[in-house]
Amino acid sequence: MKKPVSNNVIRRLPRYLRKLEELENSGITRLSSGEFAKILGSTSSQIRQDLNAFGGFGQQGYGYHVPDLRAEIARILGMDRGHQAVLIGVGNIGKALLEKFSFNDCGVQLTAAFDVKQELIGTDQQGVPVWSIDALPEYLALHPTDIAVLCVPKSQAMPMAELLTEQGIDAIWNFTNVDVVKPSSQMMVENVHFSDSLLSLSYFLAEHQDEKRRLKNRS
Amino acid sequence: MKKPVSNNVIRRLPRYLRKLEELENSGITRLSSGEFAKILGSTSSQIRQDLNAFGGFGQQGYGYHVPDLRAEIARILGMDRGHQAVLIGVGNIGKALLEKFSFNDCGVQLTAAFDVKQELIGTDQQGVPVWSIDALPEYLALHPTDIAVLCVPKSQAMPMAELLTEQGIDAIWNFTNVDVVKPSSQMMVENVHFSDSLLSLSYFLAEHQDEKRRLKNRS
DNA sequence: TAGATTGTTAATCGATTAACAATC
DNA sequence: TAGATTGTTAATCGATTAACAATC
Numbered sequence: 403m404k405k406p407v408s409n410n411v412i413r414r415l416p417r418y419l420r421k422l423e424e425l426e427n428s429g430i431t432r433l434s435s436g437e438f439a440k441i442l443g444s445t446s447s448q449i450r451q452d453l454n455a456f457g458g459f460g461q462q463g464y465g466y467h468v469p470d471l472r473a474e475i476a477r478i479l480g481m482d483r484g485h486q487a488v489l490i491g492v493g494n495i496g497k498a499l500l501e502k503f504s505f506n507d508c509g510v511q512l513t514a515a516f517d518v519k520q521e522l523i524g525t526d527q528q529g530v531p532v533w534s535i536d537a538l539p540e541y542l543a544l545h546p547t548d549i550a551v552l553c554v555p556k557s558q559a560m561p562m563a564e565l566l567t568e569q570g571i572d573a574i575w576n577f578t579n580v581d582v583v584k585p586s587s588q589m590m591v592e593n594v595h596f597s598d599s600l601l602s603l604s605y606f607l608a609e610h611q612d613e614k615r616r617l618k619n620r621s
Numbered sequence: 622m623k624k625p626v627s628n629n630v631i632r633r634l635p636r637y638l639r640k641l642e643e644l645e646n647s648g649i650t651r652l653s654s655g656e657f658a659k660i661l662g663s664t665s666s667q668i669r670q671d672l673n674a675f676g677g678f679g680q681q682g683y684g685y686h687v688p689d690l691r692a693e694i695a696r697i698l699g700m701d702r703g704h705q706a707v708l709i710g711v712g713n714i715g716k717a718l719l720e721k722f723s724f725n726d727c728g729v730q731l732t733a734a735f736d737v738k739q740e741l742i743g744t745d746q747q748g749v750p751v752w753s754i755d756a757l758p759e760y761l762a763l764h765p766t767d768i769a770v771l772c773v774p775k776s777q778a779m780p781m782a783e784l785l786t787e788q789g790i791d792a793i794w795n796f797t798n799v800d801v802v803k804p805s806s807q808m809m810v811e812n813v814h815f816s817d818s819l820l821s822l823s824y825f826l827a828e829h830q831d832e833k834r835r836l837k838n839r840s
Numbered sequence: 841t842a843g844a845t846t847g848t849t850a851a852t853c854g855a856t857t858a859a860c861a862a863t864c
Numbered sequence: 865t866a867g868a869t870t871g872t873t874a875a876t877c878g879a880t881t882a883a884c885a886a887t888c
Contacts, residue, residue, distance in 0.1 A: 412824055416817035447881050462846040463888040479820045480827030494720045498713035508819045573826045592822035598635035600727045601698045603811035605631055607792045608699030610809055666857050681870040682864040
């Protein structure tokens, strides 16, 4: 009975949410799909289709109520679930996430970090305690946790992913630049690959520069 | 005459490249589209279609030569262009990129970083000199640069993007978590949004947990 | 009520998959 | 040559866009 919602739709929702937050913060309460489409560079049809995959959040003749719609999308994205997370590997990227990224703004509670380095263990990073990696199984047994933020060196990625599966973690947010293949069909994995992103940019840049050169030569 | 290649295809290429590098490093030189599909969790049809958008890199009855194919994809992605980059904003995420990310592995040369903080200016971060942000226009005038890696605070994102446009930068790799709208149609922008990634994961996790609960209740 | 805009169905478009002739 | 596997065309599938009746 539940028709699964396509990946493309899901990937657009966080951006909708960001824009709705901006609109709400600037005091706008009413929004039509047409206006929203213009802001997003999308089409009103697509926006209505996307939203109606989850339910009718608008009102005919009026449009959408910005705060309500924002709340609905936040709920759809699971922001009200109180997802618990731990961070594994307090290196540069781990530290950057601890210091700069707001897990709370995504409705995720980061409860602890883990590393092997003696000088880090026992310290407190932006209110998040750092434990020895050896204490991880015990910690997870005591604090049921949904998400592991994986920031370990490449070589540790897969072994750690398997350990996390055994410990009952449901999702891995993977920053290791190794594809973590789902260690179990139960495990959700989101790979963040900086190099993939830069290489795409590099492609479009190269195309663009070729185009520029072609136009120049013609003149 | 040149049919534009779809975005989906481009976004798959970096992953193909990564896997081909792994295969090449483990000494494998020959690969059929069917074998490659199995490794990637894709289909042989899709791989052949993707590659043939750029040319026939294989050989009937044999398959693909791994080192050759890797080199072709690297070229397609512009890795041999010698793209020059600067990094703007040496905060946490900027430092993480300087210390952990290999621009060179993407064929990009990171020549300098810029910040406002006095204690950083004049220092050297992993072989990359840090200059005052005030010196940026002069630097870019002397060193033609293609890509700006944008790691400044949110409030600085758009003004900086506009400054960079004026200075002739072609592409922005944006880590500011603000959507940088193309300041000019000439400018390529690649937005990296950690929160979008985490929220997608949060959605799939919530779905997955609901499903688990449903199965449990049924028993 | 009249005007506006949604929710939803139908039409179009593009991307993926299947099939097969070409050829190494 | 026979077997294998590509390059490429055709068929299918899914996603986006257009249209319009429902309704606030």
